[in-house]
Amino acid sequence: MRGSERVLDRLEREQALDAVAGRAHAFWSKALRSPRLRDLLSGRALGHPLHPAAVIVPAGTLLSATLLDVTGGSALRPAARRLIGLGLLSAGPAAVAGWSDWLDTDGAERRVGLVHAACNIVGIGCYTASWWQRRNGRSGVAKGGVAGSGLAASLAGASALGVGGWLGGHLAYALGVGVDTTAFQRGPADWTDVLAAGEVTTALRQVEVDGVPVLLTRVDGRIVAINDRCTHRGAPLSDGDRDGDCVQCPWHGSRFALTSGDVVQGPATRPQPVYEVRERGGRVELRRSEVRALRANPVGPSPDRVPVG
Numbered sequence: 001m002r003g004s005e006r007v008l009d010r011l012e013r014e015q016a017l018d019a020v021a022g023r024a025h026a027f028w029s030k031a032l033r034s035p036r037l038r039d040l041l042s043g044r045a046l047g048h049p050l051h052p053a054a055v056i057v058p059a060g061t062l063l064s065a066t067l068l069d070v071t072g073g074s075a076l077r078p079a080a081r082r083l084i085g086l087g088l089l090s091a092g093p094a095a096v097a098g099w100s101d102w103l104d105t106d107g108a109e110r111r112v113g114l115v116h117a118a119c120n121i122v123g124i125g126c127y128t129a130s131w132w133q134r135r136n137g138r139s140g141v142a143k144g145g146v147a148g149s150g151l152a153a154s155l156a157g158a159s160a161l162g163v164g165g166w167l168g169g170h171l172a173y174a175l176g177v178g179v180d181t182t183a184f185q186r187g188p189a190d191w192t193d194v195l196a197a198g199e200v201t202t203a204l205r206q207v208e209v210d211g212v213p214v215l216l217t218r219v220d221g222r223i224v225a226i227n228d229r230c231t232h233r234g235a236p237l238s239d240g241d242r243d244g245d246c247v248q249c250p251w252h253g254s255r256f257a258l259t260s261g262d263v264v265q266g267p268a269t270r271p272q273p274v275y276e277v278r279e280r281g282g283r284v285e286l287r288r289s290e291v292r293a294l295r296a297n298p299v300g301p302s303p304d305r306v307p308v309g
């Protein structure tokens with residue numbers, strides 16, 4: 001195991017973080033208790049989580065300011081200070097969106113997320129100190145090339161944000177936080193017999209087809225089928241509640257339209273995959289036709305992939 005992986009592994013297992021995480025979770029659960037606010041912060045309107053997109057502005061402006069400090073002369077110090085001011089103003093909304101996402105994590109993800117946030121708080125704190133020192137005339141590089149206090153704080157902030165960004169990447173790419181949990185689930189490409197039509201009622205019923213959990217039910221008498229695994233964090237939707245023509249996820253309350261799979265209310269941001277359904281001889285058949293490569297097994301045999309050679 002490489003050194004960086006050892007660090008990440010240790011963080012994921014560090015139960016000493018759980019007490020702090022519990023207090024932070026209680027605080028943010030209360031602060032963000034409005035479902036509408038959670039819906040907005042999740043990024044449902046974008047179709048992707050808001051937090052990774054929102055951090056571009058503070059990360060870009062703050063790191064650019066440090067770059068100007070290091071590579072530019074004294075003429076660029078006012079520009080660096082303005083960039084830091086803009087970065088600090090934009091960091092708040094980005095951070096709140098991140099805490100909203102963090103509320104729906106658990107275990108290792110929650111621990112890593114907590115340290116990710118702590119690094120970013122330290123980074124923002126350093127840049128705030130840097131801005132304040134610049135405002136008081138202790139801006140960039142002091143005489144003789146020795147780092148002034150404003151630049152030193154800015155360099156410390158960039159380092160902390162760098163570590164925070166590294167942990168953010170681990171959350172998304174290794175732990176799958178914010179990733180559509182159905183991204184690798186395809187379902188049958190050809191019509192596949194599932195069960196007798198008489199067995200499908202208005203209740204939420206889960207069946208497994210080609211290794212994919214599918215939720216079957218009736219809407220206005222018509223049989224509809226969507227993926228049963230919530231795209232948000234993977235809850236079985238068939239354990240949730242039916243609310244008119246929608247299903248409400250049992251874990252974090254996202255609501256999905258049963259006919260289209262669309263997200264009606266977050267925190268989910270991605271729609272549920274929908275399956276085509278037909279009735280033949282009193283039996284239900286379904287299939288899925290789409291072009292997304294990820295839904296084909298990227299390492300195993302697939303009807304879409306012809307072996308090379």
Ligand code: FES
Nearest residue numbers: 230232233249252
């Ligand atoms: S698992 Fe979070 S809303 Fe479904």
